[in-house]
Each structure stands twice: as structure tokens, then as C-alpha cells.
Amino acid sequence: MWLSLKHSSLVQLFFSAYETVVATPTYSPIHPPSYPLAVRNPYLSLWLPGDQVEDLPTATPQFWAGQDLSLGILARVDGTTYKLFGVPGSVGSAVEASVNNATYSSTHSIFGLTAGSVTFTLDFFSPISPSNYLRQSLPFSYVTVSTSSSQAHDIQIYSDIDESWTGQSGSTVSQLTTSGNLSLFQLSVAGAATYSETNLSQALWGETVLAAVSDSAETVSSASGAATTVRNSFASSGSLSGNTSTFVAEDVVALAYDLGQTSSASINFAIGYVREQAINYLGNARTGYYRATYQDTASAVSFFFNDYSAAYSESLTFDASLEQKATASAGTNYSDILTLTPRQAFGGTELTIPDDTLDTSDVMAFLKEISSDGNVNTLDVIFPAFPIFYVVAPEYIRLLLEPVLQYTESGAWTQPFAIHDIGTHYPNATGHDDQVEEDMPVEESGNIILLAYAYITATSNYDWGSKYQSIFQKYADYLSSEGLDEAVQLATNDCCGALANQTNLAIKAAIALNAYGTLFNDTSYSNTGISFATELYTNGLALDSSKTHFTLQYGTDVEFANDTDYAVVFNIYPDTIFGLATFPSAAFSMLADYYPTIQGQAGVPLDSRVDWSSTFWTSWAAAASPGDNDSTRTLFINNIWAFLTNGLNTAPFSDRWYAVPGSGGLIGGSGDLIGGYDRWRNRPVVGGHFAILALNGPGQF
Known part of the structure; x- marks a missing residue:
């Protein structure tokens, strides 16, 4: 049975700690047919069917047309690994976190889970900033993982994706770029036809992006390879090997944060789809507005991370204003x-x-x-x-x-x-x-x-x-x-x-x-x-x-x-x-x-x-x-x-x-x-x- 919890505050829900495990998640403001996760343009459009929320740790997100896309999120707490999102297969002795709640606003889809004595919040945030052409044109979405607990724990956070994002099985190549505190994976297909799609509407050209950025309080490790191998490596040690030399069909690329001892922390992953030649207008290529300022993907992603605080603040104002205006209107x-x-x-x-x-x-x-x-x-x-x-x-x-x-x-x-x-x-x-x-x-x-x-x-x-x-x-x-x-x-x-x-x-x-x-x-x-x-x-x-x-x-x-x-x-x-x-x-x-x-x-x-x-x-x-x-x-x-x-x-x-x-x-x-x-x-x-x-x-x- 789908439950409804009317209009909780987004900010309160994001930062609240849930002390008890709830058997059935609560939903706010309603339980919709599908949750928008990363939805920025026709080719970056990731959704979660609403009937999968109760099974969030093993759920399978989808492209808008209905085909499965991969996005796995794990957390390791004091040596125990928990599945948080999108990991249907076995990962060592990992256990599934308990799903407490799900909410959406006009720019966020947020899920609360409990793993042991730690509360995790997953915030899928796609900015809407149509008066800020730079921010609006960036082809990326935030996946924010936050932790909250009454005492400090040793915590690591992991995320991975695979070639399902390119729509071309067996042809995908992986590239890792590290620049300063940025770690950036790009998945692409060499020689892919520009301005073309699969029969299920995915872009055939361009690059899928998975990125993370560390600061002085955390470190980021990386790896690519078979999903079982990479995930088990994280589960056993809390970090990744750094081996990114191989990538074949059904492999994953993965990034992991080591947060160390903490009772409260929040980290961001960026997921996106970049097409430098985005539109063929009367035979002339057009590109995203953001490229006038950031002409390579690494600099654009770095800006995207740096812009998080301003974009997040703007989203809270927009979300609250829209809810208030809509309610007052009808x-x-x-x-x-x-x-x-x-x-x-x-x-x-x-x-x-x-x-x-x-x-x-x-x-x-x-x-x-x-x-x-x-x-x-x-x-x-x-x-x-x-x-x-x-x-x-x-x-x-x-x-x-x-x-x-x-x-x-x-x-x-x-x-x-x-x-x-x-x-x-x-x-x-x-x-x-x-x-x-x-x-x-x-x-x-x-x-x-x-x-x-x-x-x-x-x-x-x-x-x-x-x-x-x-x-x-x-x-x-x-x-x-x-x-x-x-x-x-x-x-x-x-x-x-x-x-x-x-x-x-x-x-x-x-x-x-x-x-x-x-x-x-x-x-x-x-x-x-x-x-x-x-x-x-x-x-x-x-x-x-x-x-x-x-x-x-x-x-x-x-x-x-x-x-x-x-x-x-x-x-x-x-x-x-x-x-x-x-x-x-x-x-x-x-x-x-x-x-x-x-x-x-x-x-x-x-x-x-x-x-x-x-x-x-x-x-x-x-x-x-x-x-x-x-x-x-x-x-x-x-x-x-x-x-x-x-x-x-x-x-x-x-x-x-x-x-x-x-x-x-x-x-x-x-x-x-x-x-x-x-x-x-x-x-x-x-x-x-x-x-x-x-x-x-x-x-x-």
C-alpha cells in the first residue's frame, strides 16, 4: 500500500535523523508513479519507478524510455557494507539498508535509509535555473549522500555506473581524468555517429560522466573492472585499487569517498552526459551554453561541484516558493x-x-x-x-x-x-x-x-x-x-x-x-x-x-x-x-x-x-x-x-x-x-x- 505524508519541509527531511527503522516507507507529498533522479536534457534522463522504492538498495533505475541503467551506491560503516541504492547482486557479506522515506520537490528526489545506527540520505538533485544560462545548460546532476548519527563512525561511500549509459554494449571505452581534487570517469564509444540515437532514444555520441571531488576531510579512490570484483574490493577494504587500465563489456567504473571518523557528513557525486556537438541546426553544430566559459569537460564538472552551494540554495527557494504558490492557487x-x-x-x-x-x-x-x-x-x-x-x-x-x-x-x-x-x-x-x-x-x-x-x-x-x-x-x-x-x-x-x-x-x-x-x-x-x-x-x-x-x-x-x-x-x-x-x-x-x-x-x-x-x-x-x-x-x-x-x-x-x-x-x-x-x-x-x-x-x- 502506498502511503502519503503531506508536504514535509525539504530542508528538515534532508537533515533529520531517523531513530527507528520503519517497516514501510512514508511518502511525501505523495507516492508518484516514477521519481526523476537525474533529469537535465533528453539524454540525461534517469528515473526510478515508484514501485521500487521499498527495494531501493536493489532497485534498477531506468532511462525515460524504460531501459535499465546502472547506478550503484554502497556505504561501509565500521567495516560493514550496506547496499543503499541500485545493487541487485551479491556484494560479499553486504546487507541492505532499511528504507525509511521518500520525498520529492520540484528539483530534488530524496530517500532516507538506515544502516546500522547511521541514517543515510540520498538526494538526487537536478537544478532548474532558467535565468542562469550557465547553470541551466550544464549537462550534469548531483547525487548527494549524507550521513547522520549520534556518534562518530568510520564511513566510506561508493558509487559506480556501467556501459548501459552509452546504449552500445561491448563498444564502450573508459577514461579516468584526475586534476587537482577532481576524479572524472568518462564512458564513450569511439567513432560513434554524431547526432544519432539508439532505437530507445539514447544518444550514440558523447560521453557519460561520473565524477567526485575530495577536500581536506576526505579522500577519493577509483577503479574499473568487473562489477563483482570492484564492489567486493570496496566492501573488504573501504577503498578502490586505483586500477583503471581495463574496461570491457559489463564492467563498471567506480569512485569511493573515505570520510574517516564522522558523525555527520555530506559528499557529492556528479553524473552527466556531455555532447560537445549537441544540436545540428541547419547543418551547423550548436553546443551547450556553458562551453563559452568551460570548454572542456573537466573544467565544466569542476565548476559544477563548486557551484553546488549556490545551486542548492536557489533550489530550496524555488521549491518552497512553487509549493506555496501552487497551494495558494488551487x-x-x-x-x-x-x-x-x-x-x-x-x-x-x-x-x-x-x-x-x-x-x-x-x-x-x-x-x-x-x-x-x-x-x-x-x-x-x-x-x-x-x-x-x-x-x-x-x-x-x-x-x-x-x-x-x-x-x-x-x-x-x-x-x-x-x-x-x-x-x-x-x-x-x-x-x-x-x-x-x-x-x-x-x-x-x-x-x-x-x-x-x-x-x-x-x-x-x-x-x-x-x-x-x-x-x-x-x-x-x-x-x-x-x-x-x-x-x-x-x-x-x-x-x-x-x-x-x-x-x-x-x-x-x-x-x-x-x-x-x-x-x-x-x-x-x-x-x-x-x-x-x-x-x-x-x-x-x-x-x-x-x-x-x-x-x-x-x-x-x-x-x-x-x-x-x-x-x-x-x-x-x-x-x-x-x-x-x-x-x-x-x-x-x-x-x-x-x-x-x-x-x-x-x-x-x-x-x-x-x-x-x-x-x-x-x-x-x-x-x-x-x-x-x-x-x-x-x-x-x-x-x-x-x-x-x-x-x-x-x-x-x-x-x-x-x-x-x-x-x-x-x-x-x-x-x-x-x-x-x-x-x-x-x-x-x-x-x-x-x-x-x-x-x-x-x-x-
Whole structure:
């Protein structure tokens, strides 16, 4: 049974000593499907399935796609070795530590264990610092091991990884670099193809990093070799041999701290994945922003260790502020959802500069459409994710749009509507000069205008808007002619297939036109958008005959006139957050009254064709429901929270779950597990969970 301990202080939990062994761990704020451990970018994305917490000493962490990755942590106390994390095999006479508790915040996943009379705390810390481009771009995470006891003990701490991180069995080579007090292992594959992935989305090029840094109070030893040999060596002596001359398939690289006699101590390991040529943008290599200052991995890792105190302090402030703001905005269930979101949302992005010039005035952010199809900077992924960027770091919206707009400005994309993405598969942002892509004409044309509106109004950077106005106007013109006369086409939920006259798309077109007209002081576009809204709602074109809800498709033709069809009208949310008043307030009240009538066993299906619901789109619908304490808003929040806490799921924060029994047809199946996750893992679209908090305005952190 999964237990829940609501909202303990992160600082208190980190430093508290637990005097007794607890049979079943306690969980704070909830027991999620999966814990983010090291989540910084699409290729550094390590998770722990929630059902493995009770067996933490022998657990197997995973890459976001589900394949096992190694990360072993041992502790030696007065000569007795304890398994703390990720060591399923035998290690001499080692015993398993007892797991006391597990907690997460927006930047930390923390686990408390007891080994003899010593309490150990494992803190997996992935910084989120989007206003500090150097810190945010570093492709490393901290693994902090802390000890606490009422008296001093002789303590050593060990960690290892293997070639599972490179995704290429038998081809990995190991290199150890020591520089001053830094010990740095790098695992790589010689001759690996740049800008390529395994079929399970791991990078084939670059280097995995495991590092440690000693100070005057401790020493660090190292070794590589067979896991059994290296771990047993540590268990028997508390140190490693220093032999790193061999590394073959299934070997490990390991680092160990000797803390000596201590009653309280804390040490850091760094784990990361470095790709100096990170992104292929139109044939030009781009690299991490940090490399303008630290051009080799050793210096970057050294800075990362030196930056720990400042990054940690910032994280505590961010974590506490987010929990407070989320709770005040919509309650503790909403806070539980939001605090699990940031690492995943930002972990789908990378901050880059040109690899040749390292010019920090040319910054671009790239986002991978993780789990669905791997596209680069997909507009209908940036769009649902934008609330988190709007709240935390509005400048990120511009950084994500720049690669799209610069490519569009080049003239290589010649269609009258906005492009869907700038690359079929990450990290190759090579455009679509052949004009072949997954066309979503109204969808993406509306998205790019609304994203621009969000950024410009949040930052008052009207000069940037003027720079690209001709592009935005081109797409506003397209929406003016096509937004209410929609041919058969795809929308963002492309798995549902193409339709003509999609109400959600027409609503997006109406609001985007009003946004464009408002932004550039051209009432003709605003008037057109408002006229669309008048037709759809006031004149009832997109309503059922009883005018209780918007239908899936609009129009008077028999093929569209189906009163039982419906959709969660998430695209109306921008009208709320931006205060554009494209639609009258009665439209929002109508929706809030209707949604509870289609609540299923585990949620509100996204539309009448499907048996599943969406965490981020229903978050948008919740935010568009009027009233600070609206019952419909609470309904949507509670549906998502139930999905996170029902114990049926272990995927890295999937955004889609089965809400009602399926029919066995194309979209849903009769064997669906109600409350279980349908598909998709670790997608950055979860940034849309911030939709309610975003109503309080941009740049809140």
C-alpha cells in the first residue's frame, strides 16, 4: 500500500535523523508513479519507478524510455557494507539498508535509509535555473549522500555506473581524468555517429560522466573492472585499487569517498552526459551554453561541484516558493502535481550557442518531442508546455521560437501556414526544405501567434515582435481565410486522425486573430477573430442543439450535426490568461457546467472519440473554468492527482491515462486499465500543468 505524508519541509527531511527503522516507507507529498533522479536534457534522463522504492538498495533505475541503467551506491560503516541504492547482486557479506522515506520537490528526489545506527540520505538533485544560462545548460546532476548519527563512525561511500549509459554494449571505452581534487570517469564509444540515437532514444555520441571531488576531510579512490570484483574490493577494504587500465563489456567504473571518523557528513557525486556537438541546426553544430566559459569537460564538472552551494540554495527557494504558490492557487493536490512537473518540462530542452564561435549573444533553446515522435521544436508541443515557461522564465518562449522563426525567415519554408517542427528527429533541426512534414495548418499558425503574444506581453519586448511581424501577419492572414472554413486536417492530437471543421481549431484561430490584432494594433484582425467567436458560440454554429456544449465539429451539414459529440475545449484557455475577451464569459460558464456531465470512471475523456484523458489539456480546461474555487477546476485537478496516486502506473509522469472503458476500436480498447497510463512518457508538454498558476501572471520566480 502506498502511503502519503503531506508536504514535509525539504530542508528538515534532508537533515533529520531517523531513530527507528520503519517497516514501510512514508511518502511525501505523495507516492508518484516514477521519481526523476537525474533529469537535465533528453539524454540525461534517469528515473526510478515508484514501485521500487521499498527495494531501493536493489532497485534498477531506468532511462525515460524504460531501459535499465546502472547506478550503484554502497556505504561501509565500521567495516560493514550496506547496499543503499541500485545493487541487485551479491556484494560479499553486504546487507541492505532499511528504507525509511521518500520525498520529492520540484528539483530534488530524496530517500532516507538506515544502516546500522547511521541514517543515510540520498538526494538526487537536478537544478532548474532558467535565468542562469550557465547553470541551466550544464549537462550534469548531483547525487548527494549524507550521513547522520549520534556518534562518530568510520564511513566510506561508493558509487559506480556501467556501459548501459552509452546504449552500445561491448563498444564502450573508459577514461579516468584526475586534476587537482577532481576524479572524472568518462564512458564513450569511439567513432560513434554524431547526432544519432539508439532505437530507445539514447544518444550514440558523447560521453557519460561520473565524477567526485575530495577536500581536506576526505579522500577519493577509483577503479574499473568487473562489477563483482570492484564492489567486493570496496566492501573488504573501504577503498578502490586505483586500477583503471581495463574496461570491457559489463564492467563498471567506480569512485569511493573515505570520510574517516564522522558523525555527520555530506559528499557529492556528479553524473552527466556531455555532447560537445549537441544540436545540428541547419547543418551547423550548436553546443551547450556553458562551453563559452568551460570548454572542456573537466573544467565544466569542476565548476559544477563548486557551484553546488549556490545551486542548492536557489533550489530550496524555488521549491518552497512553487509549493506555496501552487497551494495558494488551487490547493495541495495541485501542488503535488506542479512539484513533480518542472524537471520533466525543462528536461526536454537544451540551451545552446554556436559550436564554432561560442557566441553567447546567439542563444537558442531546442526541445525534443520526447516519447511521441522525436521532432525538434514542435510548435504544438511548445504551445501546451508554454505555461511553465511563462510563469518561471518567459524568455524561454523566445529562445524556443528563435530556431523556428529564423528558419522561416530564410524563405526555405514556403507554405502559407506555419511549419509543424524544424526537424523530423532530434537533435537534427535541419528544417523541411522539401515542404514535407506533418502539416497542421490552422493548429500551428495559431500556436506561433499565441506563443509570440505570450512572450511579448510578458517581457514587453515589442522590438522582437516587430522584427518578425511579417511572419506573424502571414499566418494571421492564413487564419483569416481558413480558420473558419477548415479543410480536413490534423490538430495537435494527431493520433485521433484528421477532421474538417474542428471546433477546437476554430476557437484557436479566433483567439489568435484577436491576439495578433491586439498586439500589433490592427483592429481588423481582432474584429475577424471576434466575428469567428460570434458565429461559433453566440450564433450557435459550434453548439449542440440545446446549447449546453461545444461539439467536436461545427457546421450545419448532417455530418457535423451530432449533439452527442463533444471535446474538452482547451484552446479557449489563451482567451482567459491573456484577457482578450474573444468569447463572452457565458461560454466559459457553459463549459464549466458541462464537463462534470461527461466525467467518466477516472476522468473526462479528451473528446467523444477517445477513452483517454490528458493531464495538460485538462489543466488548461481547468484554468479556463471561471472562479478561484470552481468545482470543475477542482474536478480536473483531482482527476490528475488520482492518476498520479492510484498505484497503477510506473512510467515517468505520463500525460495520458484511460478515463473510461474502451470500445475495442481504433482509438480505445476494451481491455484498457481504467486509471492506467495509455501511452507517452516524460514529455515536456506537462509544462501545461502550470496553466492555473499562470493566471497569476508571468515571471513569478
